[in-house]
Amino acid sequence: MFAFAIRSLAQGVLVLVTVAFIAFSMFRFVGDPVVNMLGQEATQQDRQELTERLGLNDPWPIQFARFLGDAAQGEFGVSYRQGRKVSDLIRERLPATLELAVLSAIFATGLGVLLGVYAAINRTGFVSNVIMTTSLIGVSLPTFLIGIGLIYIFAVELRWLPSFGRGEVVRLGWWSTGLLTESGRKSLILPVLTLGFFQLTLIMRLVRAEMLEVMRADFIRFARARGIADRSIELRHALRNTLIPVVTIAGLQLGSVIAFAIVTETVFQWPGLGALFVNAVQFADVPVMSAYLMFVAAVFVIVNLTVDLLYFILDPRLRSGRRVAKGH
Amino acid sequence: MMAADETAMDPVLSVRNLSLEFVTRRGVLRALNEISFDIARGEVLGVVGESGAGKSLTGTAIIGLIDKPGRLSGGEIWLKGQRIDNIGHDGLRKIRGRRIGMIFQDPLTSLNPLFRVGDQIAETILTHMPVSKAEARARALALLTEVGIPAPENRIDAYPHEFSGGMRQRVVIALALAAEPDLIIADEPTTALDVSVQAQIITLLKRLCRTRGTSVMLITHDMGVIAETADRVAVMYAGRIVEIGPVADVIRHPKHPYASGLMGAIPALGAKVQRLTQISGAMPRLNAIPPGCAFRPRCMQAIGKCAEAVPPLVRVGATSARCWLHEEQDERSAAHG
Ligand SMILES: Nc1ncnc2c1ncn2[C@@H]1O[C@H](COP(=O)(O)OP(=O)(O)O)[C@@H](O)[C@H]1O
Ligand code: SF4
Ligand SMILES: [Mg+2]
Numbered sequence: 273m274f275a276f277a278i279r280s281l282a283q284g285v286l287v288l289v290t291v292a293f294i295a296f297s298m299f300r301f302v303g304d305p306v307v308n309m310l311g312q313e314a315t316q317q318d319r320q321e322l323t324e325r326l327g328l329n330d331p332w333p334i335q336f337a338r339f340l341g342d343a344a345q346g347e348f349g350v351s352y353r354q355g356r357k358v359s360d361l362i363r364e365r366l367p368a369t370l371e372l373a374v375l376s377a378i379f380a381t382g383l384g385v386l387l388g389v390y391a392a393i394n395r396t397g398f399v400s401n402v403i404m405t406t407s408l409i410g411v412s413l414p415t416f417l418i419g420i421g422l423i424y425i426f427a428v429e430l431r432w433l434p435s436f437g438r439g440e441v442v443r444l445g446w447w448s449t450g451l452l453t454e455s456g457r458k459s460l461i462l463p464v465l466t467l468g469f470f471q472l473t474l475i476m477r478l479v480r481a482e483m484l485e486v487m488r489a490d491f492i493r494f495a496r497a498r499g500i501a502d503r504s505i506e507l508r509h510a511l512r513n514t515l516i517p518v519v520t521i522a523g524l525q526l527g528s529v530i531a532f533a534i535v536t537e538t539v540f541q542w543p544g545l546g547a548l549f550v551n552a553v554q555f556a557d558v559p560v561m562s563a564y565l566m567f568v569a570a571v572f573v574i575v576n577l578t579v580d581l582l583y584f585i586l587d588p589r590l591r592s593g594r595r596v597a598k599g600h
Numbered sequence: 601m602m603a604a605d606e607t608a609m610d611p612v613l614s615v616r617n618l619s620l621e622f623v624t625r626r627g628v629l630r631a632l633n634e635i636s637f638d639i640a641r642g643e644v645l646g647v648v649g650e651s652g653a654g655k656s657l658t659g660t661a662i663i664g665l666i667d668k669p670g671r672l673s674g675g676e677i678w679l680k681g682q683r684i685d686n687i688g689h690d691g692l693r694k695i696r697g698r699r700i701g702m703i704f705q706d707p708l709t710s711l712n713p714l715f716r717v718g719d720q721i722a723e724t725i726l727t728h729m730p731v732s733k734a735e736a737r738a739r740a741l742a743l744l745t746e747v748g749i750p751a752p753e754n755r756i757d758a759y760p761h762e763f764s765g766g767m768r769q770r771v772v773i774a775l776a777l778a779a780e781p782d783l784i785i786a787d788e789p790t791t792a793l794d795v796s797v798q799a800q801i802i803t804l805l806k807r808l809c810r811t812r813g814t815s816v817m818l819i820t821h822d823m824g825v826i827a828e829t830a831d832r833v834a835v836m837y838a839g840r841i842v843e844i845g846p847v848a849d850v851i852r853h854p855k856h857p858y859a860s861g862l863m864g865a866i867p868a869l870g871a872k873v874q875r876l877t878q879i880s881g882a883m884p885r886l887n888a889i890p891p892g893c894a895f896r897p898r899c900m901q902a903i904g905k906c907a908e909a910v911p912p913l914v915r916v917g918a919t920s921a922r923c924w925l926h927e928e929q930d931e932r933s934a935a936h937g
Binding site (some may be wrong): 490494496497498499511587588 | 663665680695696697698701702709713714715724727759760761772775778779
């Protein structure tokens, strides 16, 4: 267990350092930071001073080490465009993205597992066929179309829900939440559905396929031969075995929900990190871009570590060491 | 037609003219044909025959676990005077595990890898018996002790992967016996095991069933195991029972040429084993079973009649066989008897 955890952790750190290197390289290859910060009219003197002050004359390994040290503390310098610290910008935008992503994740996994199990158990039923057909649409429609479609139906035609923004938010320290006001909650519904829909259909199809596979296993047949009730076979014996492979893929999918909320945030003008990133790209705002890159990498690493940990909880074959009985 | 008088008056299991077919796109395949046999209380019936003969299907048909394209197309199955082939899903569920225990070939895959063995045994007990959880666990512990798991009080909370193959099959036996069934169907219970533990597992199974008076249907292709373990033996070929009778008679004086060929494969038992036939060739597939006797293409003693009609199962001395060679003999013995 310990060795396993260390290995996962080491892998995570390696990924982060690699991505950090790419983020760091962006500063050198995407525009000239000095020009970006001072504008075109600055004198040669000003430029040299800033170059020196930013440490850009140091050899690159030293610069990279400095970048890593700053990144570890959440510092990514100052936004070229907004002139504010990137860490402040991120902190401001993070709650919007996390609230959206976590709710989407709960929606997608919760309903996805439920529907997947249902469709596996009632394989030939009418409802299962409806679910499977609908899921095919979910898998094939691009997210922005789903978002626009939902806006058209629920915001434009029915006028039930707002089509953009977070509504009223309540501040709790540096965190801002939309969950405590009615307009905040209403504003969350369409973006959550849009962001979660693809993952929902994916997880559902995955759960169904895995579960059908597990139901063919010998131990399920043996459980039947022991007279165990169908519900217990499906929801205890089969489901737990189904969830083990599902956890990995669902985990990675959820990582990508958090990381790539970009499209949904753009469609709904959601003031989150994705929207911040899209703006940064338009203006080659490298500090913001590199910070976002690091954020995405960190999310994936954290999700991966969590998945590894979940494996341990779910699968006793990994948990216990070599305690195999000697002899026969 | 079937010689049932040699078994006890009141059989635990009685299979009557059981037929099973698979409905496929290319037509209906008959996998089991007019299978009839009884198993008395405490009796061990060995079932032998080469791979694909229908041994496993017979076992799974009895506990009603035949999968989709397959269906019973005739016959009856009686368990202690109750007909069980037509009692529906819920009725069968109360029979499975409770009245008939099953042991499959591969102990590695028979147990759910994510559940502790003690919990799996207790689950079976709780499903069928009105006992408390504590009582179920106590019984699980007793069963593990009985099947010879060392330090059972420690092992009861172990997971299947923490046991060796032989130990796992002992756990599977404990599971099959958990609700004290009348009959155990053991489908090649040692085939997947290391040769060194096969005999131990068979001995264990035999001892446990004998002390409980549990009947056993022991499916195997190991004639040595049959010779040592079974009271009677049924020889299957291409979906039919071709010979059935007391084990000593079938082994020493097999009446069916296929049975004779099989007996040629047993190691010496002290008795004179004559090798009458050398079996060459392979058993026909279900879609290519020849008319008449299915064994004819491989039979060295075939006569004209063999290609025309399926021979009936007739009493020949102590056993019953499905072979035209014994038809007249049967009529004679019937006349004399
Ligand atoms: N689902 C199925 N569809 C078609 N044929 C099947 C199916 N299951 C088993 N059979 C056939 O039934 C016959 C008997 O199989 P089985 O009882 O497993 O034989 P064995 O004596 O080796 O245990 C075999 O010829 C096999 O091919
Ligand atoms: S019936 Fe004919 S072909 Fe079949 S086993 Fe007897 S002799 Fe051989
Ligand atoms: Mg078999």
